[in-house]
Amino acid sequence: MDKSLLVKLLLITFTASFFVPEVAARKKKEKEEAVSVILYLNKVANANDNSKGMVIKGYLRSAIVNDPTFFEVSETPNGERIRYISEDIDSLVVMDSLKYVKRKCKGMGFMAGGPKIRWVRAEYEGRGIDVYSAFFYHSRACK
8 A cells, every 4th residue: 555545544534533523513512502482472463373373382593682573483493483573472481491471661760761561581470479580781881
């Protein structure tokens, strides 16, 4: 066997031994980042389309930041995105434990304005007490 051919084979084998585990780890990481979600549609959204049920299970493909106007959900982690308007959704459950609902929230401060309907996370519900938390990002405050 020619020495140059042997060197080339060893170089290819050595290089492949580093890249194959990296590709496998990257695919595994993509699967772990899929966030399961359950959407509960309101009755108004369901009246127009009888083919869809009141509950939609899938994977969240959009961020929940600053009162989103829509949510993108897919049936599989890498599937086609379907957009649901925020007004058509009553609540959603993320990763089987984080429940988000719409509630009327009043702003704080001098220029807060009137109350708005916002997406908030239900922290505790029971014994006549409901506790919610809301997280908002304001780009002007971070400059």
